[in-house]
Amino acid sequence: MPGITLGDTVPNLEVETTLKNFKLHDYFADSWTVLFSHPGDFTPVCTTELGAMGKYAHEFEHRGVKLLGLSCDDVQSHKDWIKDIEAFTPGSKVKYPIIADPNKEIIPQLNMIDPIENGPSRALHIVGPDCKIKLSFLYPSTTGRNMDEVLRALDSLLMASKHNNKIATPVNWKPDEPVVISPSVSDTEAKKLFPQGFKTADLPSKKGYMRLTDVS
Amino acid sequence: MPGITLGDTVPNLEVETTLKNFKLHDYFADSWTVLFSHPGDFTPVCTTELGAMGKYAHEFEHRGVKLLGLSCDDVQSHKDWIKDIEAFTPGSKVKYPIIADPNKEIIPQLNMIDPIENGPSRALHIVGPDCKIKLSFLYPSTTGRNMDEVLRALDSLLMASKHNNKIATPVNWKPDEPVVISPSVSDTEAKKLFPQGFKTADLPSKKGYMRLTDVS
Structure with a gap:
């Protein structure tokens, strides 16, 4: 325990x-x-x-x-x-x-x-x-x-914190790679927060939750 | 909790x-x-x-x-x-x-x-x-x-288990790299367990605990 x-x-x-x-x-x-x-x-x-x-x-x-x-x-x-x-x-x-x-x-x-x-x-x-x-x-x-994984995880936490947890990092992510926009953020809010734009993946469910953006 | x-x-x-x-x-x-x-x-x-x-x-x-x-x-x-x-x-x-x-x-x-x-x-x-x-x-x-780290950690656990926890894997270890002999193993036992031999690093303390061997 x-x-x-x-x-x-x-x-x-x-x-x-x-x-x-x-x-x-x-x-x-x-x-x-x-x-x-x-x-x-x-x-x-x-x-x-x-x-x-x-x-x-x-x-x-x-x-x-x-x-x-x-x-x-x-x-x-x-x-x-x-x-x-x-x-x-x-x-x-x-x-x-x-x-x-x-x-x-x-x-x-x-x-x-x-x-x-x-x-x-x-x-x-x-x-x-x-x-x-x-x-x-x-x-x-x-x-x-694995010290590289410690650093990678730390970079993810720092990046998410910098963006007030409005983004998250995908599996195996490394700095400079795209991040995803958190599900709590609406498309309208996402357009304001990420003026560089984002791409929404077209998936069978058509739910539009896989939104990738570049924040590096 | x-x-x-x-x-x-x-x-x-x-x-x-x-x-x-x-x-x-x-x-x-x-x-x-x-x-x-x-x-x-x-x-x-x-x-x-x-x-x-x-x-x-x-x-x-x-x-x-x-x-x-x-x-x-x-x-x-x-x-x-x-x-x-x-x-x-x-x-x-x-x-x-x-x-x-x-x-x-x-x-x-x-x-x-x-x-x-x-x-x-x-x-x-x-x-x-x-x-x-x-x-x-x-x-x-x-x-x-990070799926690579999951696999790496798993390989370490499986390797240690295969050797009855008589070995352990150093920082950032990957399969095929040398492992270390556990401190609980005496030099006499190590010579029997690892007939391929092992190298003891010469460190300032002269305690002889850093013993590397190849088990791959």
Whole structure:
């Protein structure tokens, strides 16, 4: 039984990290955050993942998105381990904070438990500026995440947010590809919102709901 | 507050679908299943997603994996909508069953709720033959999923399962790339399990946990 899921507010816990201690809502304030857990320091998949996060850091930075890691080791362990991470992934700098949760008090509250390991899973929540979970990946310890998919999903959320959720992104969408207009938007409103125009697909139902437009 | 998460058993609900009615555990038995919800019939992102699922069907089939869709419309609506799906995505055939949940009784039990829409989210659970959730994507209605990532994650789970979770897959892993040996496996055991050998990365900590091997 998890603590939180899509749409829930992340609890405002006070956390100890490799950089400084803070309350989660202070960290989340005014930006989007990628909050991710990993099973343990000095373990192989985690080392590749945190290295990748460090290497992709500029991608998150130029989108104004913060990173925040977490595992059930203490701060000193995290700091020692960072040397391994940076050595294994050349070009990676771990500048983002990593939360220490040595007593496993935080992971049950954040839906970040691997049932087989009884430790942290590879959970990754994208948290909005309102401190609510917008999207989650819940992977077990055996499966390293895909940073390109994290970025793609983030780009979709940012694009939808920029357009007040009046658009959505189709399957396998990538930035610069067309988006669809949300069903809640009437054709009249769509003409005002999207002066560049939109194309309505001709489908057997003739319901006119598949409206594609270019917002890039 | 979600119904279920990683490691939980999917409840053995009796469901009505576009093909026939069954109990979930009977459907899950003896194989892996991709169980996914979509916000609504005759809506744009869902049409692209279910079309993609149909187009990728052979990929799931040759892995011995079943597909099972769900939304809060009735069976007749699903059947009418399938004509649109197949028209929009040429080459796609929707042969997998889609659950009808017109009274929204199932989605709260399966952690498939979009908090903004108060209807189904784009949740996708990969369910093991033991009827437990192995991995989940929880996306909101604005963000279409990525079928390549679903397949990649599935390949990782199947590979780990084949090797009794003695291996795991690194960040951004793809089939045919090296895997890592799990920390629970000693070097002595690893030499027996992986006669092809493995390479241990030389990292500053000298802890010897980063062991890569080729199992493809």
